[in-house]
């Protein structure tokens with residue numbers, strides 16, 4: 001039967017990619033082409049569904065898993081099951097499974113959880129970010145996935161945005177330098193690699209995804225999925241620039257943004273998705289929509305869906321993250337092609353791009369999980385890398401009420417120390433959103449080291465560590481015995497719109513905890529947050545030292561390494577630290593610039 005004989009070009013790994021693409025495309029029916037453009041959520045995926053609709057891709061959204069605390073091998077079993085259903089189709093086109101591995105393979109229990117992007121921005125270390133990409137790729141491949149929806153290269157304009165922690169910086173040049181995650185995930189392309197053409201080095205790599213194109217971080221007041229009002233020149237200078245660095249590294253996919261530019265929804269904007277990204281910038285991979293983004297093109301949500309499909313596919317979206325109601329999507333797109341409202345040429349262009357990435361990624365040759373990589377998941381080497389990144393991400397904002405008498409490094413042989421605060425022993429808080437659950441969780445959610453674990457592992461045996469999540473009256477009354485206190489407070493986990501916040505005060509009475517302790521015991525404050533937060537004057541004045549720890553992830557030992565002096569502080573603010581939210585959005589280039597701590601600050 002056609003497509004089965006081994007001689008066909010597309011099945012030949014030695015044949016040039018473009019020849020394989022054209023050969024396969026020429027064999028495909030309209031339904032097989034539309035199936036490749038369809039990405040569905042694992043929760044609604046069946047093997048029959050994949051086979052019957054020729055589905056091209058499956059994903060899991062944040063918090064969607066095979067079962068609670070599933071290990072990498074369980075994920076591999078699930079994904080390989082989907083893959084075998086795809087390979088059973090007439091042409092045997094493998095799926096690409098996509099996952100939000102945005103700070104390690106963070107959905108998976110036991111995976112190494114690296115600092116979120118805001119902390120990596122503070123490191124200013126493109127090489128550590130590249131190595132994190134390479135480590136993440138191994139852990140993602142071990143779980144059977146082929147594709148990580150990372151890096152987010154949004155330019156952080158207003159920290160009231162719920163996705164601030166997914167940004168490397170407010171400064172575009174800093175972001176451009178730190179797009180090296182692409183080369184980590186996909187491998188480093190050779191110098192002669194054509195700009196904009198997808199690249200993937202080999203079996204230990206995964207497809208990357210630069211997101212969210214474009215201007216997602218520039219919306220008014222930081223409103224998630226909102227409207228970015230800037231001139232075209234500023235859009236290019238501030239928000240498009242990092243995509244040039246990603247294209248130069250051969251990024252294979254780009255995710256469109258839910259947001260709008262000057263009132264124009266990105267998901268239906270032909271000028272930005274096709275004329276700018278594909279024609280002017282020369283992007284040859286494929287554009288994936290965001291989750292149910294087509295439904296959000298109309299009011300009320302999902303109304304006139306057929307028209308949303310028409311606008312979005314014609315604008316340049318190549319694969320649609322439907323991801324739930326995929327039969328109506330497929331039916332609508334089929335109708336649109338048969339009626340001529342979506343040209344066949346547009347379908348062919350989209351499918352060419354998708355097939356190109358699948359051939360480049362070696363998905364035809366290595367469709368299934370590589371279980372030989374399972375020992376890399378959460379391995380010592382990866383955790384040491386996470387620990388290094390944590391060390392380099394910490395920003396020292398204050399060190400001693402009297403600069404002549406630095407408070408840090410702490411004495412690890414102190415007789416008695418108090419460790420307290422909502423964030424001192426909470427791995428979930430330390431990891432933040434996009435960790436196991438979509439919005440993140442509290443508690444011992446995976447394998448890792450909390451700040452308290454790290455302190456206990458670092459101080460001498462003769463040091464007594466007293467831990468209370470909330471300092472008790474008795475403790476505060478009998479303070480004379482303490483050499484110093486470490487108070488850990490900060491934000492509770494969030495994701496996307498749930499993180500939009502106009503007040504930006506420290507939750508869970510964090511400021512009160514700090515002042516209650518700091519007015520009695522010399523105190524180091526460790527602040528866990530995905531962005532700058534309001535620092536009350538009392539917090540600033542009464543604490544001896546203040547460290548921005550951001551969202552460090554599972555390797556908390558990196559914090560002890562620095563506060564006890566085994567390593568220097570090197571972190572620099574990747575974002576201006578405002579005095580009050582009335583200053584927002586704060587712009588470093590404006591002459592009214594008057595932050596509490598300026599962009600680039602760090603003792």
Ligand code: GLC
Nearest residue numbers: 060061062100149211290291
């Ligand atoms: C989410 C996010 C996007 C993520 C996608 C899949 O809504 O906007 O960053 O990759 O959906 O989870």
